[in-house]
Amino acid sequence: MADSPLRRLPSVNDLLERDEVQPAIEEFGRDLVVRMIREEIGSLRQKIASGQGNGELPENALIHNVRRRCEAQFQPVFRRVINGTGILLHTNLGRAPLAESAARAAYQAARGYLNLELDLATGKRSSRQAPIKPLLMELTGAESATVVNNNAAATLIVLRVVASGKEVILSRGQLVEIGGSFRIPEIMSVSGAILREVGTTNITRPSDYENAVGPNTAALLQVHPSNYRITGFTETVSIESMVAIGKKHQIPVIDDIGSGALIDFSRYGLEDEPVARKSIAAGADLVMFSGDKLLGGPQAGIIVGSRKWIDRIEKDPLMRAFRLDKMTLAALETTLRLHTTQDRARKFIPLYRQLEMPLEQVQRLAEDLAGRLRSIPGLGQVKAREDVSFVGGGSVPSQEIASWVVEIRHDRLSEEELAHLLRHQPVPILPRVQKGQVLLDVRTLMEEDMEVVVAQMAALTSS
Numbered sequence: 001m002a003d004s005p006l007r008r009l010p011s012v013n014d015l016l017e018r019d020e021v022q023p024a025i026e027e028f029g030r031d032l033v034v035r036m037i038r039e040e041i042g043s044l045r046q047k048i049a050s051g052q053g054n055g056e057l058p059e060n061a062l063i064h065n066v067r068r069r070c071e072a073q074f075q076p077v078f079r080r081v082i083n084g085t086g087i088l089l090h091t092n093l094g095r096a097p098l099a100e101s102a103a104r105a106a107y108q109a110a111r112g113y114l115n116l117e118l119d120l121a122t123g124k125r126s127s128r129q130a131p132i133k134p135l136l137m138e139l140t141g142a143e144s145a146t147v148v149n150n151n152a153a154a155t156l157i158v159l160r161v162v163a164s165g166k167e168v169i170l171s172r173g174q175l176v177e178i179g180g181s182f183r184i185p186e187i188m189s190v191s192g193a194i195l196r197e198v199g200t201t202n203i204t205r206p207s208d209y210e211n212a213v214g215p216n217t218a219a220l221l222q223v224h225p226s227n228y229r230i231t232g233f234t235e236t237v238s239i240e241s242m243v244a245i246g247k248k249h250q251i252p253v254i255d256d257i258g259s260g261a262l263i264d265f266s267r268y269g270l271e272d273e274p275v276a277r278k279s280i281a282a283g284a285d286l287v288m289f290s291g292d293k294l295l296g297g298p299q300a301g302i303i304v305g306s307r308k309w310i311d312r313i314e315k316d317p318l319m320r321a322f323r324l325d326k327m328t329l330a331a332l333e334t335t336l337r338l339h340t341t342q343d344r345a346r347k348f349i350p351l352y353r354q355l356e357m358p359l360e361q362v363q364r365l366a367e368d369l370a371g372r373l374r375s376i377p378g379l380g381q382v383k384a385r386e387d388v389s390f391v392g393g394g395s396v397p398s399q400e401i402a403s404w405v406v407e408i409r410h411d412r413l414s415e416e417e418l419a420h421l422l423r424h425q426p427v428p429i430l431p432r433v434q435k436g437q438v439l440l441d442v443r444t445l446m447e448e449d450m451e452v453v454v455a456q457m458a459a460l461t462s463s
């Protein structure tokens with residue numbers, strides 16, 4: 001028993017006295033170092049107990065491990081990852097990357113004070129909506145505007161203010177679920193509005209709305225079926241026709257357009273994306289959309305429409321519960337300012353750059369990356385080939401965009417093993433894994449990602 005390996009383990013107090021431990025105590029505090037020494041010794045004990053090793057870990061290695069454990073405590077779980085999936089608006093990866101200027105605005109807002117609710121001209125209190133409102137009015141042609149936490153919140157507050165206790169008429173073709181927990185019928189019931197379904201899944205006609213209007217009707221609702229399409233024998237009612245019916249019966253028309261296209265995206269091959277300005281021009285009373293989909297900004301729910309309704313929404317108690325924080329507002333303002341000239345939006349908003357990058361350029365990037373990866377010994381077969389990217393983001397997930405990918409077949413690892421290894425890099429790389437292949441879609445790689453991918457791959461095969 002005297003020479004049991006367990007007995008040879010140093011004590012916590014011994015270790016704490018060592019000179020080599022003092023820098024860690026200085027940096028992380030004594031309490032944490034004590035905790036981490038206990039954990040490290042505990043894990044050595046377990047190893048000995050389970051017969052792996054004899055506890056002969058040299059003391060300097062033990063101290064090194066304690067330091068690593070301390071550092072790990074401060075390593076955030078949220079961190080930059082490399083999106084090789086080819087999904088531009090990936091909800092699990094934070095949707096739209098911000099323009100550099102928008103990210104900087106959020107950073108500045110975060111690290112100090114700002115005039116969030118203060119008018120610098122008068123020195124008086126102002127609204128945090130004030131800088132955003134005129135921008136949204138300019139960009140959509142609406143009479144007024146307000147912003148909340150996301151489009152789900154926007155839909156909820158709009159329905160509550162316009163239709164609590166009353167009926168909202170909605171086509172059965174638009175009873176959608178968008179990304180997990182956003183289901184129109186459930187949002188409707190939480191808001192206190194009563195859902196009045198009309199038409200069928202594939203066919204809804206103006207007369208269906210017309211016939212459903214009654215004394216308890218508060219609104220006509222249009223919801224963009226963002227993540228699916230009904231094709232074949234179909235008929236839908238345009239926002240113009242809905243507005244005509246609404247006007248005739250003096251009922252407001254609400255349009256949840258979803259992805260928040262400020263311009264016509266058909267030039268990028270994205271068909272049927274409703275444009276906010278068009279819906280307002282058609283006469284919709286309230287139009288809602290997300291900030292982090294096709295707008296390319298931070299998470300937000302944008303509501304534009306008539307002053308009468310926006311004023312009432314802003315007085316609702318939910319407005320306070322749904323309000324945006326200073327960082328998001330700063331990033332949103334900067335993003336919207338970029339949108340005021342299309343050239344700047346296209347130049348500086350990453351989503352636009354990704355959508356617009358010509359196929360030949362994507363091909364060149366893919367071939368370049370493949371060439372560099374091929375020169376790494378032991379990585380296996382690497383080739384560039386054509387494939388497709390997806391817009392994603394619960395808005396237009398099935399919209400395909402022609403792209404190029406780098407396909408990697410590792411000499412020894414299966415595709416799942418390689419993907420696992422890539423996820424565990426210092427800057428995790430998320431590839432698309434399909435049919436025995438690991439693919440990196442270069443359309444979703446950021447400029448600075450290329451070097452990192454090559455360096456990490458090189459380190460991976462040499463270790």
Ligand SMILES: *Cc1c(COP(=O)(O)O)cnc(C)c1O
Pocket residue numbers: 150151152153155178182223224225226256257258259289290291300301393394395
């Ligand atoms: C995405 C989407 C929503 C939800 O928006 P969030 O900003 O994610 O809350 C609601 N309605 C439609 C039509 C959408 O496309």
